[in-house]
Amino acid sequence: MQFLDISKLWDFSFFFNKAEVFDLMSGLLTTLSIALLGIFLGILVGILLAIGKLVGNKFIRGIVTIYINFVRGTPLLLQLYMMYYVPAFIVNELTGTGLNWSSYVISVIAIGLNSAAYVAEIFRAGITSVDKGQFEAASSLGFDYKASLRLIILPQAIKNIMPALGNEFIALTKETAIVSVIGAKDLMFFSKQAANITYNPFPPLFMAGILYFLVVYCLTKLVGLMEAKFAND
């Protein structure tokens, strides 16, 4: 058995290897775009889920609740694999042809549908956090539920919702690291690839770590600013 050559821990020659650093940067862009498209899809579907849960009939509320509980109760990794295999299987059974979704597209959908469950809860919590007297005042003036929500409740809920969405986006950005297991070419993917090429895992992991950290740190600062702004309003 070979002893670990700890000098590898601070072998930073990697950083002067342009091809690998370029790969990492393109991986970072992929990570960010998966997170952005994911949260976008998550917000879109999440709002629909929240509406379904707030005003839907018993059947719709039931479906939404099951969906949210399933997503929050199972690992993202499992959901990612399901998105990788299940749609392709169904399409193949129905049409006999394959499904040519790239691992990038599958990742965005899996991340987005996962995030939707959390976004739905963020919206629901934001709305229920508004004093119920506001609803009563709006109703007693003659506003129906929809108008009350739009004119009175949402403008007040938004100051709770926006920072929470920011935090969800931060969590999502970190969780996207998982998409490399189905071959999406994100930051994690390239850092593992660089490790395989150089036989030295530390520098690329180290660099990927710094990049993740920088992104998350900036986002955290942004959310902090947003919180302060909403607190002042």
Added chain:
Amino acid sequence: MIKIEELTKQFKKNVVLKDINLHIKKDEVVVIIGPSGGGKSTLLRCMNALEKPTFGHVFFEGLDINDKANDINKIREKIAMVFQQFNLFPHKTALENITLAPIKLGIMNEADAINSGLKLLNMVGLADKANEYPKNLSGGQKQRVAIARSLAMKPDVILFDEPTSALDPEMIKEVLDVMKSIVGQVTMVVVTHEMNFAKEVGTRLLFLDAGEILEDTTPKVFFKNPKTDRAKDFLSKIL
């Protein structure tokens, strides 16, 4: 105007209102008094369907307000409410609080709504606060804006749910004065602990205890000659 028939309201097993029958007529100023937990606020909130009866019916101008066939939102345009906690919209200025409903519900165009809103603010003595947000107003000022907001819809009746209970003592008078100033313009139903206001302004008094209307009389008679022991006991404790 408002007719209540055999109204019973339960929260789970707790019976809050027992078989209430009541007919409130146009231009009355009905004050509802009684011990806390007696069902006063619940009775008031049944009048605009913020609470649904467990049994019985509430009619407004002949329409059963809990009947799905009747548009409750249309009915509520004519039944305004003033809350203990004001419930002004914090993201709107005083003037916007007043004009929001008339504009958005298509009762008035924007110019008319602003015009009438400013007049109402002037009437409640807050013309200079039109562009202030609620957080910059005192409790008394908030409640006066809330009264102006309720008047903006030109309602047939205003329900006041303990409008001065959340106020510092020195602000109670300014709110009561505004309420007095609109007597005769609109039917009023007022749940209150302000006995002097009840005496002075009420045309009719309901004494409510344990979910039942024990006395339905004039304030004058009630304060001089309460019929029931419960009312005598209540008055002996507060006067």
